[in-house]
Amino acid sequence: MSAGGTNAFAPGFYEGNRPRIVTSRFGMEDSHSLGRYVATGGYDGLRRALARPAQEVHEEVRSATVLGRGGAGFPAGTKWGLTPQDVWPRYLVVNGDESEPGTYKDRLLMERDPHQLIEGCLIACYAAGLSQCFLYIRGEMALAQERVATALNEAYAAGYVGRNILGSSFSVDIVLHWGAGAYVVGEETALIESLEGNRGMPRLKPPYFPAAIGLYGQPTIVNNVETLSNLPWLMVNGAAAYTAIGTPTSPGTRMVAVSGHVRRPGVYEIVNGTTTFRDLLFGEGFCGGMREGRSLKAFVPGGGSAPWFLPDQLDLPFEASQVGPAGSMLGSGAVMVMDDTTDIPKAALTLTRFYAHESCGKCTPCREGGTWLERILSRIVDGKGTDADLDQLLEVGQSICPGAFPHASSERLGISAVPFPYRMNTICFVGPSAYAPVHSALTLFREEFEARVTKRVHIPVTAVGASR
Amino acid sequence: MARLTEENVRLAQEIISRYPKARSATIPLLHLAQEQDGYVTDDAMAHIAELVGASPAEVYGTASFYEMFKFHPVGRYVINICGTMSCALMGAEDLMHHAEEKLGVRMGGTTDDGLITLERAECQAACTEAPCLQTNYRYSFRVTPESFDALVDDLRAGRLADEIPPHGVVARVRQHIPADRGAGVHAPEDVKSAPAWLDGKAAL
Ligand SMILES: Cc1cc2nc3c(=O)[nH]c(=O)nc-3n(C[C@H](O)[C@H](O)[C@H](O)COP(=O)(O)O)c2cc1C
Ligand code: SF4
Ligand code: FES
Numbered sequence: 001m002s003a004g005g006t007n008a009f010a011p012g013f014y015e016g017n018r019p020r021i022v023t024s025r026f027g028m029e030d031s032h033s034l035g036r037y038v039a040t041g042g043y044d045g046l047r048r049a050l051a052r053p054a055q056e057v058h059e060e061v062r063s064a065t066v067l068g069r070g071g072a073g074f075p076a077g078t079k080w081g082l083t084p085q086d087v088w089p090r091y092l093v094v095n096g097d098e099s100e101p102g103t104y105k106d107r108l109l110m111e112r113d114p115h116q117l118i119e120g121c122l123i124a125c126y127a128a129g130l131s132q133c134f135l136y137i138r139g140e141m142a143l144a145q146e147r148v149a150t151a152l153n154e155a156y157a158a159g160y161v162g163r164n165i166l167g168s169s170f171s172v173d174i175v176l177h178w179g180a181g182a183y184v185v186g187e188e189t190a191l192i193e194s195l196e197g198n199r200g201m202p203r204l205k206p207p208y209f210p211a212a213i214g215l216y217g218q219p220t221i222v223n224n225v226e227t228l229s230n231l232p233w234l235m236v237n238g239a240a241a242y243t244a245i246g247t248p249t250s251p252g253t254r255m256v257a258v259s260g261h262v263r264r265p266g267v268y269e270i271v272n273g274t275t276t277f278r279d280l281l282f283g284e285g286f287c288g289g290m291r292e293g294r295s296l297k298a299f300v301p302g303g304g305s306a307p308w309f310l311p312d313q314l315d316l317p318f319e320a321s322q323v324g325p326a327g328s329m330l331g332s333g334a335v336m337v338m339d340d341t342t343d344i345p346k347a348a349l350t351l352t353r354f355y356a357h358e359s360c361g362k363c364t365p366c367r368e369g370g371t372w373l374e375r376i377l378s379r380i381v382d383g384k385g386t387d388a389d390l391d392q393l394l395e396v397g398q399s400i401c402p403g404a405f406p407h408a409s410s411e412r413l414g415i416s417a418v419p420f421p422y423r424m425n426t427i428c429f430v431g432p433s434a435y436a437p438v439h440s441a442l443t444l445f446r447e448e449f450e451a452r453v454t455k456r457v458h459i460p461v462t463a464v465g466a467s468r
Numbered sequence: 469m470a471r472l473t474e475e476n477v478r479l480a481q482e483i484i485s486r487y488p489k490a491r492s493a494t495i496p497l498l499h500l501a502q503e504q505d506g507y508v509t510d511d512a513m514a515h516i517a518e519l520v521g522a523s524p525a526e527v528y529g530t531a532s533f534y535e536m537f538k539f540h541p542v543g544r545y546v547i548n549i550c551g552t553m554s555c556a557l558m559g560a561e562d563l564m565h566h567a568e569e570k571l572g573v574r575m576g577g578t579t580d581d582g583l584i585t586l587e588r589a590e591c592q593a594a595c596t597e598a599p600c601l602q603t604n605y606r607y608s609f610r611v612t613p614e615s616f617d618a619l620v621d622d623l624r625a626g627r628l629a630d631e632i633p634p635h636g637v638v639a640r641v642r643q644h645i646p647a648d649r650g651a652g653v654h655a656p657e658d659v660k661s662a663p664a665w666l667d668g669k670a671a672l
Contacts, residue, residue, distance in 0.1 A: 011609055012596035054666050089659040101552045101591040129666045131654035132488070139499075139536050140548075140592065142605040145639035152643050162649040170665040171651035175486045176643040180495050180534030183590065197494035197520065199533035216488055216656050259554035259595035266596050304553060304591075334595070336554050350556040354590050360533075 010112050012104065012257070013267045016285040019245050021253050022229045023269045026112050032147050034154040037115035043160055045235030049123045050168050058127040061231065064239035065251055067272075069105075070095050070186075070224030071303065071332045073320055080128040082211040083219035089131035090219040092124055093195060093210070094228060096137040096144070097179060097186040101304030101354055102334030104267055105255035106225035110137065110144035113229070114151035118161065118174060120228030123235055125172045128221060132173055134195055139179040149176055183358035187428045188222040189214075190360070201360040202428040226255055226333075247273030250319050256280065260337035261294060262287035270318065277301065278314040281337060294339040298444065302331030304351045305433035307406050307420070308440035327408045327417040344448045348441035349377045355434035365400045366431030372396045373434050385453040393442060397435040400425060405435070407443045415443075471515040476500050479642070480519055486645065488655035490520040498531050502636040507538040536638075543578045543585035544634050545623050548602045549611075551588050554595035563599050564588065566613045570620055584623065585635075606632050 010026045025031035025040060037043070049057045062077025083090055094117070098106040109117060121133050137145050152174060155161040163171045177195060184190050185200035189208050192215050194200035207213055214220025230252060234242050243251040250273030257267045258280060264287050270280065281296070282289045290296055298308050307328040309316075316322050323330050338347055356370035376393055379385045397405065401422045409417040424432050442449060472480060480500060484493040497519065501512035508531055510524075517524040531537045549567060551560050564575065571579055571586055578585040594600045597609035601616075608619055622628045633640060 011607075012594070086662075088662055089654040089656065091654075098593045099591055102554055102595050103591075104593045104595050107593045126665060129663050131659060131663050132651075138593070139495075139534070139638065140602065140605050142638045142640075143607075146641040149639060149641040149643045153641075156644075156646060156649045159649070162645065163651045168665065169667075171663075173486070173645060173651045173653070177492075178496065178499070178639070180498065180531075181536035182534050194495065195492055196489065197491035197522070197530060199530055218656050257596050259598060260557045265554075265598070300553070336557070336595070338557065342557065347553060347557065350551065350553040354552050357590065 010108055010267075012265070013108060014264070014285075016268065018269065018285075019253055019271060020269055021233045021242075021245075022109060022113070022116065022226060022255065025116070026108070031112050032114055032151065034115060034151065034158060037113070041236065042115050042232070043119055045232035046119050046122050046126075046160065047166060048235050049126055050166060050170060054127050054129060057123065057235070060239050061123075061127060061234065064234055064242040065249075066227060066230050066234065066242070067250060067252075067254075068224055069226035069254060069333065070188075071100065071305075073330065076124075076223060076227050079211060079223075080124070080221055082209075083128070083221070084212055087219050088129075090129060090221070091215045092121060092128075092130040092133040093188075093191060093215060093220055093222045094121055094133065094135040094225060095186065095188065095191060095222055096135060096141075096225045097191060098138055098141075098225070098332075099183045099186055100332045100334060101351060102257060102259055102300060102336045103303050103332040104257040104259075105333055107138075107141055107144050108267060109225050109229050109255075110141070111147050114148045115155065116229050116232055117148070117225055118151055118155055120231040121174055122161065122165065122172065123231040124221065124223065124228055126170050130172070130221060132175065134175050134177050134215070136177045136179060136191055136195060139181050145176070145178055152176055182360075183354075184360045184428065184430055187430075190428070191222060192220065199360070201362050204427060246271050247319060249273065249321055254318065254333050256318070256333040256335060258287050258335045258337060260299075261291050261339035261342070262289065262337050263291060264288045273319045274317055276315050276317045277309070277335070280335065281314065287337075290337075290339050294341065297338045297340050297342050298344070298440075299338060300334070300336040300351075300437075302329045303334040304336070304354060305329075305429055305436055306331050307408065307436050308444060309408050310410055310412075310444060312411055313408055324420040325417065327406045327420060329420050344441050344445040345377065345452060346381050348437040349374070349381050351437040352377055352434050355430050359430055359434070363426045363431060365425045366434070369396050369400045369431060370434040373438055377438060380449060380452055383452060385449075386456045387450065387453050388456055389453060390442065390446070390449055393438050397439055400431045400435050405439045407440060410444060413444070470505055470509055471511050472497075472501060472519075473504060476504055477519070480516075482644075484519065486653065488653045491522055494520055494522070494527060494530050495534070498527070498534075498537055499636075499638060502537060503638075504636070506544075506634065506636045507541055538635075541582075542635055544583050545603050545632065546585045546587060546635050547619075548587045548589035548592070548605075550590065550592045550594075550598070550600050552591040552595075554591070555599040558598035560599040563601075563611055563613070563616065567616060570617060584620070603628075604632050604635050605638055
């Protein structure tokens with residue numbers, strides 16, 4: 001199969017001259033083997049963890065502020081502390097369902113360094129007293145499943161996983177589980193439903209916060225693949241070294257995939273908190289700017305669910321406390337870049353269609369609203385829309401997310417930002433995510449919609465029977 | 469129309485044994501059925517229902533939620549072309565038109581010889597390598613009309629038979645937990661106290 005244009009072992013990944021916490025082995029051909037892993041310091045973090053009381057390991061992770069990389073950015077150590085006292089057993093569910101549009105990192109971590117993930121799972125189970133771990137990999141990721149299965153088989157044989165790990169009293173099984181294609185299953189309560197053998201529909205929170213009532217009704221920690229992959233390095237180097245990278249509120253690094261119209265689309269491990277979107281999109285060693293002769297029109301900063309940014313926002317760093325007030329979110333580390341050739345309504349449609357199709361159907365505003373948004377937007381793109389459709393899009397959006405919806409500021413349009421987050425009438429974020437691209441596109445590029453629709457005279461409702 | 473073979477029942481039981489509750493094995497067993505027959509048959513779902521202690525309707529209810537499960541025969545190779553934003557920005561639509569022409573089928577259709585089913589898919593977590601596609605969940609990146617044609621020619625000539633197993637087989641490696649190494653399942657009804665390594669101290 002073709003290897004792509006970049007790193008032969010990790011297609012799309014670029015190293016650069018930067019700190020590397022989770023991608024340090026990506027350039028090695030056999031990085032996925034136990035031999036290479038152990039030869040490069042692998043399982044040292046586990047050894048160090050097991051030499052200390054579990055409570056101390058938990059405290060180390062807490063003080064490092066390892067932000068969740070799955071989308072919500074909640075610190076892992078704090079999450080582990082939210083389980084109710086004295087309810088046993090507790091479980092770990094690893095979220096390897098990566099499917100948010102634009103997101104490409106967890107798959108690489110599973111394919112290129114499965115032992116690092118396994119070691120991270122073990123450290124989490126040890127620190128938080130979790131008795132069994134279920135590692136849920138997206139169904140469509142054949143190679144990731146093979147690599148993790150192989151790594152688990154090796155790790156069991158070598159005594160790193162299972163009973164009395166490294167001769168200690170710590171015993172835990174890691175069970176490889178895999179899905180079958182449904183985006184919404186990435187939402188943590190849907191992931192648990194799916195793991196229980198059901199249709200993957202999100203549960204209502206409250207009461208179903210996984211840390212309190214999760215898998216089989218037990219306290220359950222759900223963590224993302226990248227979040228857990230940070231733990232081996234953290235155990236070896238300590239929280240102080242971790243927080244020395246990045247900023248106090250966004251320490252360490254994070255993996256970001258940049259796709260679309262840049263010169264060098266790719267996956268980069270960037271310093272958290274300080275790296276700006278301008279660095280990433282235009283910097284040498286990163287994407288190197290736009291395609292030849294083109295200029296930046298807009299970009300999606302944090303996965304398909306995120307409201308869009310304009311060139312106005314390029315100097316924002318990867319720091320939630322700055323991106324939120326500017327009207328969007330960092331989400332899952334996925335930037336999608338559109339240049340001046342982009343057909344904006346059509347681009348928005350590729351996302352809205354995604355979320356409309358992936359709606360699980362549990363809540364009406366998402367099930368019906370998403371479908372309506374897709375339909376209306378489609379007819380606009382096909383040149384069959386009217387100006388009434390533009391208002392209708394916003395009206396449908398209001399039924400999903402009442403009130404002001406976040407958007408970026410624009411000097412050109414003379415508008416200021418509406419901060420993240422939004423209010424929502426749905427159980428999970430799929431409904432609002434169907435609306436976000438429509439709202440951004442329509443707010444920031446209304447002229448492109450107007451140029452496409454037929455102007456119609458509004459007939460007041462009282463005029464029933466009037467001819468058109 | 470087939471129930472699971474004896475060998476697959478053995479595998480199914482091994483999979484079930486890793487979970488505190490048998491129903492958790494439903495999706496893995498559906499994959500096993502699809503691996504055996506190329507799609508999920510009614511008989512297989514009834515058999516899975518027996519194995520996990522659910523009704524056939526419950527198993528079908530679960531199966532029908534997930535896009536990977538097919539309930540009718542499909543081609544030996546299913547080609548999924550990604551149409552989500554990053555791929556769309558890089559020409560996925562043109563690629564889809566080209567694919568339809570090359571194969572002489574519409575999206576969702578199967579070639580007359582039963583070799584290839586063509587489908588439109590959503591984001592495949594390879595957005596930087598756009599436009600991309602999967603053939604039985606194996607990737608092709610930065611696909612051009614020429615590389616698409618080459619892929620199809622290779623599939624037709626059987627040149628990729630080693631790299632790409634027939635539809636239904638996803639991972640070719642299975643997890644195996646050796647009996648003497650496993651820590652065992654931890655079911656809610658069996659475990660009432662903190663794990664040993666917490667040493668009696670409450671977790672933080
Ligand atoms: C619709 C939806 C899809 C999601 N998909 C994923 C996913 O594919 N992978 C992931 O790790 N988190 C995903 N999340 C976030 C999870 O619900 C959860 O917050 C995360 O796995 C927790 O791990 P973390 O704290 O380590 O980030 C999704 C959330 C929503 C609402
Ligand atoms: S918002 Fe949509 S996907 Fe989420 S629970 Fe409601 S219907 Fe399902
Ligand atoms: S958009 Fe095609 S792989 Fe993500």
